[in-house]
Amino acid sequence: MSEVMTAPSAKVEEKLFQNRYLVDAGRPHIRVKQHSVPSASLLAMTRLCPAGCYSVTESGQVEVVADGCLECGTCRIMTKRTGEVEWNYPRGGFGVLYKFG
């Protein structure tokens, strides 16, 4: 393995800290539906979400905290077939506010 391959893993929280958000408190725009075992697509979101919003609970379910969401839609596309994620845009004006885009 080269040096590049072993570069320190990025902390996504530090990246999100640079961004501006207007969080719609109490009205998350993404919800994971109740499930006992997540599909492979939903489980993949724990790695695939560019904002690291998805995680696995102790009992093995996938949960989402969408406060840092970059509104890319990757989870929406990945889980369209399984229907495990309920995805909407944040209400008008809320969510990520790109300064440079």
Place this chain on the structure above:
Amino acid sequence: MAMTEEKFDAIVVGAGPSGNAAAYVMAKEGLNVLQIERGEYSGSKNVQGAILYSDALEQIIPDFREDAPLERHVTEQRMWMMDDKSHTGMHYRSDDFNEEKPNRYTILRAQFDKWFNAKVREAGALVLYETTVTELVKDLKGQVVGVRTDRSGSPIMANVVILAEGVNGLVGQRSGLRDEVAPDTVALAVKEMHFLPRETIEARFNLSGNEGAVIEAMGTITKGMTGTGFLYTNEESISVGIGCIVSDFADSEVTPYALLEAFKSHPSIKPLLADSECKEYAAHLIPEGGYKAIPQLYGNGWIVVGDAGQFVNAVHREGSNLAMTTGRVAAETVIALTRKREEMSAANLADYARRLEQTFVMKDLKKYKGIPALLHGNKRNFFGTYPQLVSQAMQTWFRVDGVDKKSKEKAIFRNFRETRTIFGMLGDAFKLVRAWR
């Protein structure tokens, strides 16, 4: 609310390059236009590398250079094939690009879109911000006659709705106008904005004044996935990012942000970003399915433009120019029908698709229709094996170590043959040439 009683000539959903182009062209011609944008201003939800292609905008606003927020005009293009420690580059730089009306500029979308949208308002369109369109309103015959938003329960009516809603295209998909985007036809790109003093950028990239350099990179940086990296010089910042097909990411163990970190710490990239301050981290989907992924583009009372219509030329990294052109052509179609007092029926709006066939948009997408599937189907070779072989060949050739040149040539050819069979390479070359024609 008076607005809900009014019937607009057209509603434009979204204020990115395609929506702004459509709304501007229609408003300029005197149509009564309502544009609806979910962000606090046009640009606040929009993400791109970003390169502006002058030609597409000149056809809409010929004198845009007078006040548009442009960063640098591109005078140097670098194409890099990378392995873990090297890059093999093709650079093209010409003083011809220092022309009176430069051909390409780097831009910051949050600022550029805001400017473009101000032009839309000046032209006479009404723009609603912080408002998300939730669904299309249809009459009993299925004709789209307006939209509903998250602001008010009552629908807003129009003769035609132009969907410039971006890659996710929720409104059109939920209304059954087109299928969901598939994970293997869309790329997820992540990007950071790195700030440096302008003199530092100019020294590092050998630029003077407002000259700009762009780097497009492929190779082992995407760890066997179909994708590319990029680095663009802005006035006082550098946009650096990397993107791969979503289904490749799903099959991989690497996170998008770890991939970006690895790209930034590549020995060819790291010195270019040294001592910079990161001020934003963004992510966005890019439709990369090409011609074969283009959905139905019009129907009774509606037209789709920009990313929502999959209008991206992934081979040439062009998208915003296709967006502006499809927005303009949609607007011209609607203007012509409005003047003739014709219905906004599917049969009449089919003129939009016919007009697009005559533009570079459809001609280019058709030309490359086989490329996305070819690259994706052979990703291990195109994004792993070949970049490594090229790097090894270059190193063998340039390293002076007492081995004679004839033996070096043999070693290079042997390495190619042993890593990838002659038939495999010829097959890939043949397929690439055929898909390129």
